[in-house]
Amino acid sequence: xxxxxxxxxxxxxxxxxxxxxxxxxxxxATLIIVMAVMNGFRQELLTRILGINxxxxxxxxxxxxxxxxxxxxxLRTVEGVKIVSPMVEGQVMATxxxxxxxAVVRGFRPRDLSRRKxxxxxxxxxxxxxxxxxxxxxxxxxxxxxxxxxxxDKITLISPKGNATAFGTVPRMKAYRxxxxxxxxxxxxxxxxxxxxxxxxxxxxxxxxxxxxxxVFIGDPDNASTVAGRINKALKGQASIHDWQRVNASFxxxxxxxxxxxxxILTLIIVVAAFNIISSMIMLVKDKGKDIAILRTMGVTQxxxxxxxxxxxxxxxxxxxxxxxxxxxxxxxxxxxxxxxIQGLTGTELFAAEIYFLSQLPAVVDPSEVVSVVxxxxxxxxxxxxxxxxxxxxxxxxxxxxxx
Numbered sequence: 160x161x162x163x164x165x166x167x168x169x170x171x172x173x174x175x176x177x178x179x180x181x182x183x184x185x186x187x188a189t190l191i192i193v194m195a196v197m198n199g200f201r202q203e204l205l206t207r208i209l210g211i212n213x214x215x216x217x218x219x220x221x222x223x224x225x226x227x228x229x230x231x232x233x234l235r236t237v238e239g240v241k242i243v244s245p246m247v248e249g250q251v252m253a254t255x256x257x258x259x260x261x262a263v264v265r266g267f268r269p270r271d272l273s274r275r276k277x278x279x280x281x282x283x284x285x286x287x288x289x290x291x292x293x294x295x296x297x298x299x300x301x302x303x304x305x306x307x308x309x310x311x312d313k314i315t316l317i318s319p320k321g322n323a324t325a326f327g328t329v330p331r332m333k334a335y336r337x338x339x340x341x342x343x344x345x346x347x348x349x350x351x352x353x354x355x356x357x358x359x360x361x362x363x364x365x366x367x368x369x370x371x372x373x374x375v376f377i378g379d380p381d382n383a384s385t386v387a388g389r390i391n392k393a394l395k396g397q398a399s400i401h402d403w404q405r406v407n408a409s410f411x412x413x414x415x416x417x418x419x420x421x422x423x424i425l426t427l428i429i430v431v432a433a434f435n436i437i438s439s440m441i442m443l444v445k446d447k448g449k450d451i452a453i454l455r456t457m458g459v460t461q462x463x464x465x466x467x468x469x470x471x472x473x474x475x476x477x478x479x480x481x482x483x484x485x486x487x488x489x490x491x492x493x494x495x496x497x498x499x500x501i502q503g504l505t506g507t508e509l510f511a512a513e514i515y516f517l518s519q520l521p522a523v524v525d526p527s528e529v530v531s532v533v534x535x536x537x538x539x540x541x542x543x544x545x546x547x548x549x550x551x552x553x554x555x556x557x558x559x560x561x562x563x
Contacts, residue, residue, distance in 0.1 A: 175439035180479040182432030187483025187536045188490065190425045194528050195491040197418040199521025201411065207345040209403060210277030211352070213244070213374030214383050216406075217390065218399040223369040230394070231373055237393050239386040242376040244271040247360035249371070252317040253298075253353065255306040262302070264316065264353045266360020266370075272297075277343050278354070285310040285339030293359045296335040300342035301350035312337050316353070318363065333363060429536055432479070433543040440472045440547030444554070452556035465552035469544050476540020484533050491522045 217224075217234065224230065224245075231243040247266035252259055269290050273279045279287055283300045290297055296314065308314060318331040335355065342349050361367055377386045383402035391400055404411075444451070451464055490497065498520050 175435060175442070176475050179432050179435035179439055180475050180482070182435060183429055183476055183479030183536055183540060184483035184486065186425065186428030186432055187480050187532055188487035189428060189483075190422070190532045191484070191487030191524070191529055192491050192494070192522075193421050193425055194418070194532070195487075195522040195524045196494070196520065197414070197421065198523040198525050198528075201414050201418075202523050203521040204345070204414075205411075207277065207343055207348065208407060209380055211275065211343065211348055212403065214377045214380050214403050215375040215387055215390065216401045217373040217375060217394075218401070219372075220397065220399070222371070223366055224372065225369045227370045227373060233393055234373065234375060234390060237386065237389050239377045239379070239382060239389065240375055241378055242271075242274055244268075244274070244374045244376075245357065245370040246271075246374050247357060247364055247366055247371050249318065249320075249360075249364045251353075252319075253302070253306070253314055254317065255308055255312065255314045258306045260302070260305070260351075262316070262351050262353050264355060264360065264363075266355050266357045266364075268357045271357075272354060278341050281341050281343050283340045283342045285337070287339055289338035290354070291356060293356070293362065294336050295338045295356065295359070297339045297341060297354040298337055299349035299352050300340045301346065302353075303337065303340045305350065308337050308340075310337055310339065314353075316363070320364070331363070335359075426535070429539055433476070433539040436472055436475055436540060436543040437547060439475075440468060440544060441550065443471070444468060444547050444551040447551075448554060451551055451554050455554075455556040461552040464554075465548045468548040468551045469541075472544030472547060473541050476537060476543065480533055480536035480540065483536065484529070487532075488524065488529070491524050494522045495520050 217230075219225075227245045231245060234240055234243045244267060247264075249264050251262050251264050253262040254260075267275075272290065273287065278297070282297075284303075285297075287297075289295055298308070298314065303309070306314065313334040314337055315332060315334045320331065355363070357370070361369070364371075375386075375390070377383065380403065383404055387400045387402050391398065454464065
């Protein structure tokens with residue numbers, strides 16, 4: 160502490176030490192915050208993608224699966240399978256109030272959709288109980304806002320697979336009543352997805368008594384490939400099975416690569432701060448040469464001299480690392496509140512849902528990562544003090560006093 164608040168003679172050395180301390184604190188804090196945000200991104204995207212999509216999708220040998228209920232019952236007996244939901248899926252053009260956009264329509268039985276807690280528990284307006292019959296749909300809240308739709312309004316769906324007439328193929332059009340809107344916090348789903356009862360979807364997409372595929376939820380999503388093998392065996396290879404890991408592999412691999420690169424880049428901040436510790440300690444050793452020589456002549460050993468300067472340098476790294484640890488955790492835990500405050504202060508949108516897919520800035524602190532960051536910060540700080548301390552211990556008292 161005396162070294163950090165040095166007198167005028169050692170003022171410049173003290174300034175370098177403070178910069179080193181702040182550099183390490185900034186590096187540790189930034190690393191903790193960025194890793195927490197990257198973890199949050201992955202977890203939020205994984206939760207939403209696996210909440211609205213099945214862990215496994217089972218397709219038939221053609222574009223439809225007939226007699227799907229017996230197949231679904233057979234799949235429910237497979238080890239690891241929890242839920243099997245028949246589904247009709249298709250792409251349409253949705254239009255209302257002069258606004259048109261592409262949309263994905265998914266048809267589910269009401270009881271199957273009610274098990275999708277990410278939908279059933281995030282109904283923003285209307286009632287899930289009205290999701291029945293041949294004329295009801297649930298749409299995303301952002302789609303409703305964009306098209307100016309309220310509960311009870313009509314939305315027209317236009318299918319590219321039209322009806323054949325004497326005058327050619329006419330696109331199939333039908334108006335549906337909006338009975339509820341949902342908002343799960345992921346822009347892509349909130350602005351593009353339409354859910355309708357299974358029977359209504361079968362009529363609209365001309366799949367009487369058939370479905371597009373069966374969506375399967377399992378106990379452990381990371382075990383998807385193993386369960387897929389069991390399902391393939393149960394169906395005797397008469398189906399095509401896609402698991403979520405393969406479908407979203409490029410997406411999550413990109414997140415992992417970006418996360419690793421960010422870790423390496425931000426580690427350089429701590430490395431630069433560690434070099435500052437080395438330079439400040441070398442300057443301190445040079446400045447304290449006479450004092451070291453006097454202590455040596457009084458009987459202080461080389462080990463004791465080395466320990467003095469090691470503690471002096473390590474204290475800078477330790478204080479900086481602990482300060483960064485506290486600040487990083489506090490910032491990560493309150494990052495959404497801080498974002499809202501900065502947005503209100505500057506009047507700009509810092510986290511556009513259209514770009515980042517999520518409506519909130521997520522942060523998930525992984526204790527093991529925090530420990531590794533803190534250990535790395537302390538380790539680099541301690542390593543940075545070894546050479547200056549060793550140089551101080553090797554100082555020859557006679558040589559130091561000769562030039563004084």
